[in-house]
Amino acid sequence: MKRIAIDMDEVIADIQPKFLDIFEKQVGRRPSEDEYFGKKLYEIPGDENIRSYLFDPGFFGDLPVMEGSQEAVKKLMAHYEIFIVSAAQEFRNSLADKHDWLQQHFPFIHWKNYVFCGDKSLIGTDYLIDDHAFNLETFKGKGLLFSAAHNAYEKRFTRVNDWNEVLAFFEQEQAK
Amino acid sequence: MKRIAIDMDEVIADIQPKFLDIFEKQVGRRPSEDEYFGKKLYEIPGDENIRSYLFDPGFFGDLPVMEGSQEAVKKLMAHYEIFIVSAAQEFRNSLADKHDWLQQHFPFIHWKNYVFCGDKSLIGTDYLIDDHAFNLETFKGKGLLFSAAHNAYEKRFTRVNDWNEVLAFFEQEQAK
Numbered sequence: 001m002k003r004i005a006i007d008m009d010e011v012i013a014d015i016q017p018k019f020l021d022i023f024e025k026q027v028g029r030r031p032s033e034d035e036y037f038g039k040k041l042y043e044i045p046g047d048e049n050i051r052s053y054l055f056d057p058g059f060f061g062d063l064p065v066m067e068g069s070q071e072a073v074k075k076l077m078a079h080y081e082i083f084i085v086s087a088a089q090e091f092r093n094s095l096a097d098k099h100d101w102l103q104q105h106f107p108f109i110h111w112k113n114y115v116f117c118g119d120k121s122l123i124g125t126d127y128l129i130d131d132h133a134f135n136l137e138t139f140k141g142k143g144l145l146f147s148a149a150h151n152a153y154e155k156r157f158t159r160v161n162d163w164n165e166v167l168a169f170f171e172q173e174q175a176k
Numbered sequence: 177m178k179r180i181a182i183d184m185d186e187v188i189a190d191i192q193p194k195f196l197d198i199f200e201k202q203v204g205r206r207p208s209e210d211e212y213f214g215k216k217l218y219e220i221p222g223d224e225n226i227r228s229y230l231f232d233p234g235f236f237g238d239l240p241v242m243e244g245s246q247e248a249v250k251k252l253m254a255h256y257e258i259f260i261v262s263a264a265q266e267f268r269n270s271l272a273d274k275h276d277w278l279q280q281h282f283p284f285i286h287w288k289n290y291v292f293c294g295d296k297s298l299i300g301t302d303y304l305i306d307d308h309a310f311n312l313e314t315f316k317g318k319g320l321l322f323s324a325a326h327n328a329y330e331k332r333f334t335r336v337n338d339w340n341e342v343l344a345f346f347e348q349e350q351a352k
Contacts, residue, residue, distance in 0.1 A: 003298065083298060089287040092279075095271035103268075111265040112294030119288045122179065122259060124300030124316065140300065 001081045003125040004170075005115070006073065008086040008098060010131040010148040012106070013063040016041060023047055033149070040150045054091050061097035065105050068163035074108060076170060082109060085123055087135070088116040129166060133157065144169060177257045179301035180346075181291070182249065184262040184274060186307040186324040188282070189239040192217060199223055209325070216326045230267050237273035241281050244339035250284060252346060258285060261299055263311070264292040305342060309333065320345060 009015045019041040024030045027046045035044050042051035053059055073082055084102060088094045095116055102114060120128065121138035129144045130136055133154045136143030144166065145157040160166045185191045195217040200206045203222045211220050218227035229235055249258060260278060264270045271292055278290060296304065297314035305320045306312055309330045312319030320342065321333040336342045 005298075083295075089275070089290045089292075092272055092275045095275060095292070096268055099265070099268045099271060110294070114265045115291065115293040115298070116265075116271070117291040117293075118286070119259075122181075122291070122300050124298050 001079070002127070003081045003083060004076060004127040004129065005083045005085040005120075005123050005125040007128070007130040007132070007135070007146070008084060008088075008101075009060075009063075010066075011129055011146045012066050012069040012073070012084070013060070013101065014066045015063055016149070018059075018063060019050065022050055022053055026050070036149050038150065038152045055093060057093040058097060060088075060091070060094045061100055063101065066163070070106065072163035072167050073106065075167060077108070079170070079174060080127075081113070083113045083115055083123075083125060084109060085115040085117065085120060085125075085128070087118055087120060087132075089118040129160070177255070178303070179257045179259060180252060180303040180305065181259045181261040181296075181299050181301040183304070183306040183308070183311070183322070184260060184264075184277075185236075185239075186242075187305055187322045188242050188245040188249070188260070189236070189277065190242050191239055192325070194235075194239060195226065198226055198229055202226070212325050214326065214328045231269060233269040234273060236264075236267070236270045237276055239277065242339065246282065248339035248343050249282065251343060253284070255350060256303075256346070257289070259289045259291055259299075259301060260285060261291040261293065261296060261301075261304070263294055263296060263308075265294040305336070 006012060020030060023044060031044050076082060086098055088098055098116065102109065120135045126141045128136065128139045128141060129146055131146045131148040131151055133145065133151060136145060136157050143157050145151060145154060145159045147159060147161045160169060182188060196206060199220060207220050252258060262274055264274055274292065278285065296311045302317045304312065304315045304317060305322055307322045307324040307327055309321065309327060312321060312333050319333050321327060321330060321335045323335060323337045336345060
């Protein structure tokens with residue numbers, strides 16, 4: 001059975017609304033899409049400390065689930081072994097939050113298939129679905145770029161805009 | 177630069193004294209070496225609940241450092257990229273403890289090189305130093321079995337009895 005590694009933030013966990021809420025609370029207005037298109041969410045001019053919230057206990061514990069991801073992952077599990085691979089190690093307090101979040105929202109994935117790492121280049125799966133081009137750059141298998149505002153201008157990788165497009169990609173892979 | 181994955185418990189973190197202390201506290205006597213030779217430490221007859229302590233917050237936070245491991249890892253870092261790879265995901269509360277422990281005792285290893293996983297078969301490094309035969313069985317690179325009481329009868333892998341033997345092994349590898 002081939003193996004798919006799936007990233008968490010901005011792939012199965014939707015971090016964007018929380019960043020926009022924090023920005024609005026700190027700066028007094030909600031940023032427009034133009035302000036964060038092609039940029040990381042914590043690079044919107046106006047609140048230079050916004051990235052520090054990532055270090056807070058609880059930050060990653062209550063993120064909404066990305067639309068369609070639960071159903072799609074369940075479908076993929078019929079044909080592939082699924083690993084959740086999150087570059088979580090920068091954020092010590094995120095580790096328990098992410099573990100709890102996976103147990104709550106993806107209880108059908110065994111804890112044996114969770115990976116909290118820093119550098120994804122040592123992940124030896126056949127596929128990686130990730131929103132960060134730098135993770136796909138060093139990955140040795142086939143990388144899929146999951147669309148996020150910050151990667152809008154990235155052209156080097158196979159792009160999937162949502163979980164329906166992920167399923168369509170793997171249907172084609174199986175038909176090969 | 178070739179990559180070495182190094183396990184934590186019973187390789188760089190010495191879990192044995194803590195298990196023996198707990199056994200002694202619960203059962204009223206310290207087990208003899210004969211009782212745990214060739215067995216997992218939590219399989220010593222007398223306290224069947226001893227494995228449950230692994231789930232407690234703090235359990236992994238104050239383990240002693242395995243003799244010679246800090247100096248040996250520093251030496252290996254001159255020639256190899258080192259990753260710490262712990263199958264920690266069964267124990268949700270161990271994650272922050274293990275992160276803190278690494279920051280305290282191995283501050284010269286970057287967090288980017290920490291991996292907390294469940295199944296080590298997806299770790300794509302050149303070497304793995306581990307006390308568990310089941311991790312070496314599925315590893316695709318060269319595995320080294322780090323001696324522990326529980327693996328005393330294991331014959332299938334290159335054995336290293338301590339960190340001096342690890343260094344001697346890699347000196348030979350470099351001379352090849």
